[in-house]
Amino acid sequence: MHRIAVIPGDGIGPEVIEQALLVLDKVSSKFGVKFEYIFLDAGGCAIDKYGVPIREEDLELVKKCEATLLGAVGGPKWDNLPGNLRPEQALLKLRGGLKVYANLRPAVLYDELKDSSPLKKEIVDKGIDILVVRELIGGMYFGPKGREIRNGQEVAYDTEIYSVSEIERIARVAFEAARKRRKKVTSVDKANILESSRLWREVVNRVAKNYPDVELAHMYVDNASMQLVKDPSQFDVILTSNMFGDILSDEASMIVGSIGMLASASLGDNKIGLYEPIHGTAPDIAGQDLANPIATILSAAMMLRYSFDMEDAAKAIENAVKIALKEGYRTRDIYTENCKLVGTKQMGKIICENI
Amino acid sequence: MHRIAVIPGDGIGPEVIEQALLVLDKVSSKFGVKFEYIFLDAGGCAIDKYGVPIREEDLELVKKCEATLLGAVGGPKWDNLPGNLRPEQALLKLRGGLKVYANLRPAVLYDELKDSSPLKKEIVDKGIDILVVRELIGGMYFGPKGREIRNGQEVAYDTEIYSVSEIERIARVAFEAARKRRKKVTSVDKANILESSRLWREVVNRVAKNYPDVELAHMYVDNASMQLVKDPSQFDVILTSNMFGDILSDEASMIVGSIGMLASASLGDNKIGLYEPIHGTAPDIAGQDLANPIATILSAAMMLRYSFDMEDAAKAIENAVKIALKEGYRTRDIYTENCKLVGTKQMGKIICENI
Numbered sequence: 054m055h056r057i058a059v060i061p062g063d064g065i066g067p068e069v070i071e072q073a074l075l076v077l078d079k080v081s082s083k084f085g086v087k088f089e090y091i092f093l094d095a096g097g098c099a100i101d102k103y104g105v106p107i108r109e110e111d112l113e114l115v116k117k118c119e120a121t122l123l124g125a126v127g128g129p130k131w132d133n134l135p136g137n138l139r140p141e142q143a144l145l146k147l148r149g150g151l152k153v154y155a156n157l158r159p160a161v162l163y164d165e166l167k168d169s170s171p172l173k174k175e176i177v178d179k180g181i182d183i184l185v186v187r188e189l190i191g192g193m194y195f196g197p198k199g200r201e202i203r204n205g206q207e208v209a210y211d212t213e214i215y216s217v218s219e220i221e222r223i224a225r226v227a228f229e230a231a232r233k234r235r236k237k238v239t240s241v242d243k244a245n246i247l248e249s250s251r252l253w254r255e256v257v258n259r260v261a262k263n264y265p266d267v268e269l270a271h272m273y274v275d276n277a278s279m280q281l282v283k284d285p286s287q288f289d290v291i292l293t294s295n296m297f298g299d300i301l302s303d304e305a306s307m308i309v310g311s312i313g314m315l316a317s318a319s320l321g322d323n324k325i326g327l328y329e330p331i332h333g334t335a336p337d338i339a340g341q342d343l344a345n346p347i348a349t350i351l352s353a354a355m356m357l358r359y360s361f362d363m364e365d366a367a368k369a370i371e372n373a374v375k376i377a378l379k380e381g382y383r384t385r386d387i388y389t390e391n392c393k394l395v396g397t398k399q400m401g402k403i404i405c406e407n408i
Numbered sequence: 409m410h411r412i413a414v415i416p417g418d419g420i421g422p423e424v425i426e427q428a429l430l431v432l433d434k435v436s437s438k439f440g441v442k443f444e445y446i447f448l449d450a451g452g453c454a455i456d457k458y459g460v461p462i463r464e465e466d467l468e469l470v471k472k473c474e475a476t477l478l479g480a481v482g483g484p485k486w487d488n489l490p491g492n493l494r495p496e497q498a499l500l501k502l503r504g505g506l507k508v509y510a511n512l513r514p515a516v517l518y519d520e521l522k523d524s525s526p527l528k529k530e531i532v533d534k535g536i537d538i539l540v541v542r543e544l545i546g547g548m549y550f551g552p553k554g555r556e557i558r559n560g561q562e563v564a565y566d567t568e569i570y571s572v573s574e575i576e577r578i579a580r581v582a583f584e585a586a587r588k589r590r591k592k593v594t595s596v597d598k599a600n601i602l603e604s605s606r607l608w609r610e611v612v613n614r615v616a617k618n619y620p621d622v623e624l625a626h627m628y629v630d631n632a633s634m635q636l637v638k639d640p641s642q643f644d645v646i647l648t649s650n651m652f653g654d655i656l657s658d659e660a661s662m663i664v665g666s667i668g669m670l671a672s673a674s675l676g677d678n679k680i681g682l683y684e685p686i687h688g689t690a691p692d693i694a695g696q697d698l699a700n701p702i703a704t705i706l707s708a709a710m711m712l713r714y715s716f717d718m719e720d721a722a723k724a725i726e727n728a729v730k731i732a733l734k735e736g737y738r739t740r741d742i743y744t745e746n747c748k749l750v751g752t753k754q755m756g757k758i759i760c761e762n763i
């Protein structure tokens with residue numbers, strides 16, 4: 054019996070979560086395992102209901118679960134609230150509260166979806182299979198920040214700060230992951246300018262000594278943003294900070310052409326994890342059975358893999374998704390000529406049937 | 409008579425500068441204007457000669473010139489020196505010393521070079537003509553930074569800090585530039601997380617009130633890194649901070665497929681300017697007559713435009729470059745089948761002849 058906190062969130066969140074839960078139900082019966090779901094509000098809906106992005110008691114509840122499955126939070130409706138009252142604060146509180154410091158974002162190009170990539174055929178034909186390992190609870194997101202008067206005028210600041218142990222633990226995650234993949238880590242920083250990056254590079258070099266079987270390269274973040282477009286096949290694992298990871302993982306997700314397909318896992322110690330699709334709340338298509346549930350379904354697969362050690366079940370879900378694509382089923386976001394257009398629910402159903 | 413500080417720098421720097429100076433000589437005779445060149449060392453070559461990336465007396469000399477034309481600085485040879493002794497410090501000292509707060513980086517897709525873009529034809533066919541306006545002497549590059557022991561372990565930090573007046577002046581540059589273009593500014597920040605971005609957004613909104621004829625949109629930096637690949641035609645002027653601008657301008661330069669073509673101008677008040685190609689020192693091809701001199705030649709054109717008010721001469725250079733491309737001349741980096749391959753010197757010569 055596994056206890057899962059389920060946070061549908063805003064926009065298309067509830068719809069995609071619904072399909073992921075149906076998939077988990079199927080896994081439950083197929084693999085003889087029980088899941089208990091604890092439903093919670095966070096994000097815009099929690100602001101509307103309780104006046105805060107996430108209630109403290111709900112955060113405590115989440116901490117008592119083995120894993121959290123989240124849809125998406127936010128939307129234009131709440132965009133003009135003060136910083137600490139925005140939906141995104143729920144995400145930060147969840148990440149920080151659960152201490153999930155390692156954000157894993159796989160960007161994989163599916164053969165069937167090659168045409169959706171904005172990159173040229175010569176480039177995508179070389180294949181794209183990148184795992185971005187982003188530090189998630191440090192750096193500018195959580196460092197000292199504020200707004201004040203200095204020398205008679207208003208200034209605002211954020212602090213990019215990293216400690217040795219913060220860098221060590223995320224570097225280890227990247228090297229361990231690379232070992233199970235193509236054995237290459239590209240650490241991205243801005244060590245020619247930033248002190249924090251210089252420490253980052255030193256510590257990564259030190260950690261690398263324990264992984265002589267893994268190749269390590271360092272790359273400046275500006276160059277990385279170019280290389281991702283020029284030749285993404287050169288990357289296996291990208292290891293980077295919270296802020297740079299935010300930018301590069303979104304870029305990586307765009308080049309595979311299907312942000313509706315991309316899952317993520319945020320891991321702490323002791324197998325605790327927060328799982329969510331990379332996409333946002335897409336308010337323009339919410340409630341219309343148009344959203345692609347695959348990213349959330351694949352996030353559930355990551356949950357089975359990383360938090361519950363159910364590799365077989367995770368593979369079964371991933372395989373079921375591949376079959377659905379092979380059979381030509383497509384939600385609107387990934388639709389191309391001669392495919393079968395389906396809605397959120399039908400896509401979920403087809404994947405369930407393939408498990 | 410205009411006084412120009414000329415800094416060839418490292419790697420391919422001297423070769424591309426040589427061609428830019430030949431072009432300026434041609435302009436000089438054609439347009440009846442005299443240029444005086446003050447040659448200075450900065451970057452790796454200055455470290456080798458003087459032990460510092462740029463000497464204080466040279467910095468003072470630069471400040472006495474109307475404009476500075478720079479090749480490129482840096483290289484692996486100097487990559488392991490301590491922070492304050494790296495070639496890049498010369499750039500920071502020049503930028504900071506000259507107070508050139510506005511970095512203009514045009515990313516333009518030349519019709520003749522469409523095939524070099526990594527993006528699909530459908531996307532590039534819509535055209536790419538972006539001007540990145542990057543704040544250049546503030547933010548994390550120049551904010552308080554350091555390394556120290558806290559709670560018994562080493563930490564390192566950099567501070568992203570902006571004041572109202574810093575944001576105001578760069579915003580004004582962006583809106584003024586947009587007025588002369590397609591009248592749209594996209595301000596890129598991370599206002600859902602960063603205090604500095606929230607102030608940025610507020611101030612930009614305030615400045616925008618003086619430019620009712622210019623459309624303003626705000627975009628989060630992670631989204632911007634996606635949109636640049638998905639549909640770059642949506643952008644006219646991108647206004648952003650030093651750090652985000654570093655990343656996004658490189659991404660923008662890659663999608664037009666020809667970093668060897670891209671110029672930049674860094675402007676302060678009173679027409680003072682620092683002009684340099686966007687590309688680096690390319691040590692692997694240095695000294696072999698292989699480098700593309702066009703980015704530096706176009707930087708010289710920007711110098712004529714912004715520092716010397718010589719719009720006609722700037723246009724003449726830009727036109728001469730276009731003719732060379734139309735006639736099929738290509739350096740190796742932009743070569744495609746059926747074109748005429750030329751070296752650095754010959755490309756410079758052809759452009760001179762076209763003026």
Ligand SMILES: CC(C)[C@H](C(=O)O)[C@@H](O)C(=O)O
Nearest residue numbers: 127141144145299600601630
């Ligand atoms: C919504 C936002 C706070 C968040 C982030 O910046 O981390 C998102 O962009 C992400 O990448 O998960």
Ligand SMILES: CC(C)[C@H](C(=O)O)[C@@H](O)C(=O)O
Nearest residue numbers: 245246275482496499500654
């Ligand atoms: C060389 C480096 C310091 C510089 C920067 O980061 O500004 C470069 O990347 C640039 O964009 O001009």
